[in-house]
Amino acid sequence: MLEIKNLHCKLEEEDKAILKGVDLTIEAGKVHAIMGPNGSGKSTLSYVLSGRDGYVVTDGSATLEGENILDMDPEERAAAGVFLAFQYPVEIPGVGNMTFMRTAVNAQRKARGQEEMSSAEFLKVIRAKAKEMQIDADMLKRPVNVGFSGGEKKRNEILQMAMLEPRLCIMDETDSGLDVDAMKLVADGVNALRAPDRAFLVITHYQRLLDHIAPDFVHIMADGRIVKTGGPELALEVEKNGYADILAETA
Amino acid sequence: MMALPKVKHDATEARLEGLFLPEGVGWTAAARQDALARLRAQGVPHRRDEYWRFTDPARLTAAAPRPAAPMDLSDEAVLHDEIDRLKIVFRDGVFDAGASDDLAVEGCEIVRLAEAQKTDLHWARDIYGALEAQGQTPVDRPLAALNTAFAQDGVLIRVTGRVPRPVEIVYRHEDDTSDPILHHVVRIEPGAELTLLETGTAGARFNTALEVDIADDGRFHHLRDQGRNHLRQAATHSFARLGARSVFKSFTLTLNGALTRNENVIAFTGNDAQAHVAGAAIGDGREDPFHHDDTVFITHDAVNCESRQVFKKVLKNGAVGVFQGKILVKKGAQKTDGYQISQSLLLDDDSQFLAKPELEIYADDVACSHGSTTGAIDEEALFYLRSRGVPEPRAQDLLVLAFLAEALLEIEDDTIAEGLRQRIEDWLDRRAG
Numbered sequence: 001m002l003e004i005k006n007l008h009c010k011l012e013e014e015d016k017a018i019l020k021g022v023d024l025t026i027e028a029g030k031v032h033a034i035m036g037p038n039g040s041g042k043s044t045l046s047y048v049l050s051g052r053d054g055y056v057v058t059d060g061s062a063t064l065e066g067e068n069i070l071d072m073d074p075e076e077r078a079a080a081g082v083f084l085a086f087q088y089p090v091e092i093p094g095v096g097n098m099t100f101m102r103t104a105v106n107a108q109r110k111a112r113g114q115e116e117m118s119s120a121e122f123l124k125v126i127r128a129k130a131k132e133m134q135i136d137a138d139m140l141k142r143p144v145n146v147g148f149s150g151g152e153k154k155r156n157e158i159l160q161m162a163m164l165e166p167r168l169c170i171m172d173e174t175d176s177g178l179d180v181d182a183m184k185l186v187a188d189g190v191n192a193l194r195a196p197d198r199a200f201l202v203i204t205h206y207q208r209l210l211d212h213i214a215p216d217f218v219h220i221m222a223d224g225r226i227v228k229t230g231g232p233e234l235a236l237e238v239e240k241n242g243y244a245d246i247l248a249e250t251a
Numbered sequence: 252m253m254a255l256p257k258v259k260h261d262a263t264e265a266r267l268e269g270l271f272l273p274e275g276v277g278w279t280a281a282a283r284q285d286a287l288a289r290l291r292a293q294g295v296p297h298r299r300d301e302y303w304r305f306t307d308p309a310r311l312t313a314a315a316p317r318p319a320a321p322m323d324l325s326d327e328a329v330l331h332d333e334i335d336r337l338k339i340v341f342r343d344g345v346f347d348a349g350a351s352d353d354l355a356v357e358g359c360e361i362v363r364l365a366e367a368q369k370t371d372l373h374w375a376r377d378i379y380g381a382l383e384a385q386g387q388t389p390v391d392r393p394l395a396a397l398n399t400a401f402a403q404d405g406v407l408i409r410v411t412g413r414v415p416r417p418v419e420i421v422y423r424h425e426d427d428t429s430d431p432i433l434h435h436v437v438r439i440e441p442g443a444e445l446t447l448l449e450t451g452t453a454g455a456r457f458n459t460a461l462e463v464d465i466a467d468d469g470r471f472h473h474l475r476d477q478g479r480n481h482l483r484q485a486a487t488h489s490f491a492r493l494g495a496r497s498v499f500k501s502f503t504l505t506l507n508g509a510l511t512r513n514e515n516v517i518a519f520t521g522n523d524a525q526a527h528v529a530g531a532a533i534g535d536g537r538e539d540p541f542h543h544d545d546t547v548f549i550t551h552d553a554v555n556c557e558s559r560q561v562f563k564k565v566l567k568n569g570a571v572g573v574f575q576g577k578i579l580v581k582k583g584a585q586k587t588d589g590y591q592i593s594q595s596l597l598l599d600d601d602s603q604f605l606a607k608p609e610l611e612i613y614a615d616d617v618a619c620s621h622g623s624t625t626g627a628i629d630e631e632a633l634f635y636l637r638s639r640g641v642p643e644p645r646a647q648d649l650l651v652l653a654f655l656a657e658a659l660l661e662i663e664d665d666t667i668a669e670g671l672r673q674r675i676e677d678w679l680d681r682r683a684g
Binding site: 050051073078079083084092099101103108 | 629630631632634635636637638639640641642643645646649650652653654655656657
């Protein structure tokens with residue numbers, strides 16, 4: 001589904017390379033986790049894939065179902081099926097959560113040549129999905145993420161994911177700032193979305209999220225590259241011994 | 252009296268050429284004469300005047316307006332159409348009886364200036380031109396004096412009860428060179444309440460004045476949409492005098508317009524009163540220029556009054572926004588609560604926002620604050636919206652609406668607020684199309 005080859009990128013503002021040759025293939029239906037120390041380039045990878053400004057791809061490619069996504073605008077990538085769950089979901093005062101989601105859902109449907117969802121149908125769907133994420137009507141009415149707790153923001157991200165039904169879900173440290181119960185809720189939401197035609201790229205510092213979202217593969221990223229790939233046991237190894245051993249053995 | 256500089260004198264006489272004090276103006280005659288004398292003493296404004304530093308008044312003082320073709324408005328819904336209201340229609344400043352409702356509504360008496368002035372005496376005599384004259388200190392407002400002197404018509408409303416239906420003054424613009432001068436007077440008797448709507452473009456160039464005298468415990472709501480003609484030039488003044496425990500709330504929406512100067516002059520004369528003035532403006536200078544100036548002067552001369560100014564502007568393609576807001580707290584006006592915020596959202600590097608917030612306080616137990624900000628679109632929010640599939644132009648529109656929403660919150664009536672919000676959204680949609 002997603003194929004990343006020899007991806008290099010640097011910061012737009014300064015001559016600093018962040019990704020230094022990432023190779024990664026993610027098949028449909030699979031959950032891949034990326035772990036790694038601070039500054040290894042994990043979050044940058046998620047931004048480059050979703051099209052955030054501020055990064056320049058200097059080499060390599062990233063294709064989704066054979067289509068080069070790196071040349072697309074963020075909204076085109078979204079329509080193609082890329083979704084990034086933000087580490088820090090953005091607060092947007094003055095834009096209602098409901099208006100935002102309806103605009104997003106219908107913009108994507110339009111981009112894909114599908115008919116827009118009627119208000120009634122949209123309401124029905126979002127209410128049902130919000131209930132599963134324990135998001136009440138009040139949260140839907142409030143401005144996007146404004147006054148939401150850390151847990152509410154992350155649940156709101158998963159609700160968006162559920163509404164937009166992307167093919168590739170990138171989750172950037174979704175576990176940060178969550179207590180155990182909130183993490184369980186978020187993980188349940190993610191697990192409910194697991195499907196044969198959908199893939200996940202889960203970026204995390206800690207193994208504990210992976211207790212709830214069982215990955216098929218775990219990759220260790222360091223200094224802008226994926227340095228080691230393994231199964232779920234690799235995450236346990238990191239939890240126990242830290243990154244030092246792995247980095248020493250791959251250096 | 253100091254003689255006017257020659258340039259001002261000449262400009263004033265040039266403006267006055269072709270303007271004549273109307274005949275048969277009964278009880279308004281003295282007020283008109285006085286106003287003309289004021290205008291001659293002050294002279295028409297000039298861009299070198301401190302009060303006009305950010306807005307060149309040349310087009311407002313020229314003998315004739317720059318032509319502005321009327322716009323085809325058939326693609327937009329009628330504003331406030333879902334509200335049961337009494338409509339008074341002026342076509343290029345001329346009363347249109349056929350399009351207007353019967354001027355009869357419970358709780359108030361309504362008469363047009365052009366009719367009322369034929370009589371010898373009228374309740375409006377103590378207000379017409381009087382609030383304007385008071386508002387000339389400490390700052391000259393010559394265009395308001397011009398209005399009082401030469402107003403061709405207007406609406407006089409005396410409110411004695413709680414008026415169940417809003418009164419709407421509807422302006423229609425059909426003549427390329429129309430240059431109407433309209434003067435409205437509202438008197439709110441003790442405990443009475445009125446909502447006044449003003450809608451549309453009054454002419455190619457227009458000069459409108461509104462004097463509002465609110466007695467104790469009276470309430471007045473004013474909602475104005477200045478229409479969507481891009482080339483029209485406008486000078487408007489609102490003068491309000493607030494009695495004890497009274498409430499004055501005014502909101503103005505401006506979508507385009509080559510030149511707009513909206514002055515609000517508010518004086519608290521009774522204790523415990525409240526005045527809120529707010530405005531939202533969007534200008535795109537791509538095809539036609541956009542210059543919008545909100546000038547506010549609030550005088551606290553009573554105890555425990557609250558004033559609030561909230562002005563937001565979205566500026567694009569060389570559009571210019573101006574805010575001059577002053578809070579004057581006189582000696583003895585203790586417990587004054589004055590708040591002022593003016594903000595602009597600049598959508599590109601060509602547009603500019605000029606703000607001059609002022610506080611002048613002679614009482615020692617007051618809470619006054621002011622703030623002014625200029626900013627660009629929040630890139631983080633824009634990316635967030637785009638990453639969810641919202642195309643960039645639409646994402647920007649959502650953020651523009653969000654920015655203006657804070658000013659719309661000042662509107663008490665949800666139906667009216669929604670109508671005006673929809674106006675903004677329609678404007679954005681047309682731009683996108």
